[in-house]
Amino acid sequence: MFDKDLRSMIDDVKGGRMDRRAFVKRMIAVGLTAPMANQILAIGGVAMAQSPNPYKPTKRGGGGPLKLLWWQGPTLLNPHFATGTKDQDGSRLFYEPLASWDVDGHLNPILAAEIPSIKNGGLSADAKSVTWKLKPGVKWHDGKPFTADDVVFNWEYATDPATAAVSSGTYADMTVEKVDDLTVRINFKKPTPFWANAFVGAYGCIIPKHLFVEYKGGKSREAPNNLKPVGTGPYKFVEFKPGDLVRGEINPDYHMPNRPYFDTVEMKGGGDAVSAARAVIQTGEYDFAWNIQVEDEVLLRLEKGGKGKTLYAVGGDIEFIAINFTDPNVEVDGERSSMKTKHPILSDPAVRKALAMLVDRESVKKVIYGRAGRTTANYLNGPEEFVSKNTKWEFNIEKASQLLEQAGWKAGSDGIREKDGKRLKLLYQTSINGPRQKTQAIVKQACQKAGIDVELKSVVASVFFSSDVANPDTYSKFYADIEMFQIPMTQPDPALHMRRYLSRNVATKENKWQGQNFPRWVNKDYDAAIDAADTETDPIKRADLYIKCNDLLWQNTVVIPVMHRLAVEACSNTLRPALSGWANQTDNLQDWYREA
């Protein structure tokens, strides 16, 4: 698809000469997903389509109870404090954003009257402001009207440093102003091509000003409504026990027709993923269980003659092996893996390339991930138009050996290769997690055959992923040669996901290892491409920049992608949930219903 063709097509749609559906179809045919096709249209000045609605019930309520099993139950119900998806999911039962990503990845209005576009005046041509029109007549659960003041307040609340809201990053680089009671405008400090972040999705949930205005800043913890949400959502709050139970009942005044379908909702927490899958798939005690990261053979066994099945949502989560470009074994100024060092073995590109060739993705998929994984050579796996077609992985022990041989790594007496007195020995760390240890074993075996000695290390997840400065075993300190884990892609735009490997984001002692570039890879081309993409308003050029970044990561073997992971959910046979790989599981709860 070339720039010029696309532009003329967009003009065709604008001028009514082409059906927007046909446009989306043609875009999909050339490898773009519907969300991107729609983003392109939106930026090109065409209003976004509302996806065809599969929702069938013709009246509100009457669906009985909806029983959800979250094996890690929500621990708090304020979306601005939500530290993990479990908390976002729990608060999303009651609170709503202006819009959310629906099943097909379209932006779907929730509290907004319409999705901003250039045509309706919502988007400015310079990508520096967004104007949202709010749906009239929406009421908070306590009967007070929902207005533009509430929206502006949420921005003030989140950006107040004393509140220490985890959503502050979402709202940082903008100002939000009230135009009239039902209109707000977001002004960005610089051109922002991905404008659908603030007030959209999980971090976009809006809390009522009249109940939280007294509890902004330092007093944020004391708000009584942190525990008793009063939102605009399909369900009204009934009961909350942190970590154990959230219960809601139908909101008779809900602002969408015929919704919601269920009379009550219960979200039960605790236990583990396997037994959660069992309670849904095998015994049918619950309707839906979240995040079933269980080995596929276990799920297949449960599904035999069961009352439920597994569902898969495609997002951009990536399980990968990262390579350390600095020396983890030498201490400089009290810091290991310091930027002043170079990795003695891995700075040799041949070793990195060989390593990438020794990861048997097909076996990892077959033995471990099954239906929940897709093999990939890309770090960036979605949305489709950002996915590179220039990369190709291969598993080839012989070729890897040859590569090492040519680079001067000769096998010693014990079969382990050496060069200039350096043995080809690597420390491979990851978090403790069944599938990860199995992957480690598979990689180690192949490496051994190619003459690389691999020592495995596994660290408790709560330590590995912690920000504890005192602990040497965190992933960001990276005191190992290679390490493996998953990075979730939290929104259908690669900006945040790719910004990680910027040179200025290197994790060091100086920034208390808070920098997200833990491979400590420095590349000017990459930095330039990311910076250009940040303000590039042309969607095609922007996608090209991110593809270039992905290819740089692959060509330089900064990370070795192992598996593109899908979200796995367990669902009863009768339930019709509305799931999207680009949204949290409860983001479209108003559209869930049951079919006999």
Place this chain on the structure above:
Amino acid sequence: MSQYILRRLMIAIPSLLGISFVLFIVLALAPGDPFSELATNPNVPPEVQAALRAKFGLDDPIYLRYLHWLSAMAHGDWGFSFVSRVDVDTLILQRLPATLYVIGSAQILALLIAIPVGVYAATRPYSLFDSLANTFAFIGFSLPTFFTGILFILIFSVKLDWLPFVYSDVPGTGIPWLLETIRQAIMPVMVLGLFQAASMTRFVRSAMLDVIRLDYVTTARAKGLGQAKVIIKHVMRNAMIPVVTLIALQMPAVFGGAIVTEQIFRIPGIGSLLISSILANDTPVVMAVTFVFACLVVLFNLIADVLYGWLDPRISFR
């Protein structure tokens, strides 16, 4: 006697202080922090994480944090959970009813089985009944609860579909509510109760056998007292002293919950609160729960000592 109790309570204070200090140090030195989930989320700027750490005092030196905790505790302020930002006492009170109900019922079930079976087995040592009781007791306490729990789930929930295996608050009132509340507790109570009963039966039996051979029992029999009267009035009363110790020392466990069983059946009790707080590095909750636990151990030791005197007047309070 009240003086004795008072004295014991006074001794308890320094030991509780010591316990709290050790607990605090261990928790403070343990790796990990409550905001680890934020670390991998690119949406959350590092400043927020740093601000949260500072706000919750995680960057202060340990002794300062301990003193702060101690003075707050002395004022009845238990602190708040870093993870849910709810006051710790609210959290514990929320979890207590389920724990007391399930673990308490299991304890009662265990006693109801252990005392009659143990006593009866002791009166007829090496009889068929005794051998059977012993065999079952051995099997009972060799099988861990995580094994029997899953076995029960597979049999009664998956195969037979009789009982639910997720324990949850039942909405509603009246008889149906009561029946459902009982129904969902059956499996965890059985799993725990049978496990407890097994070891307790052995204990009751051996305590009874120790006493049953003493001279005063023979004397009572020689005086022509009936078998039932000898056993119940003369033997049991004395044999109960070690049993009371055992039960008293197990009482804190009733309040502390059964971590494994609560986890398997998703019972929202103290045990599952403790384990999830440990996993989340939620120090204030772990600290409070373990400290309450320590207090209960001290308290029930005292109660056991008082009961000894009532059971055997030869033991005096001094």
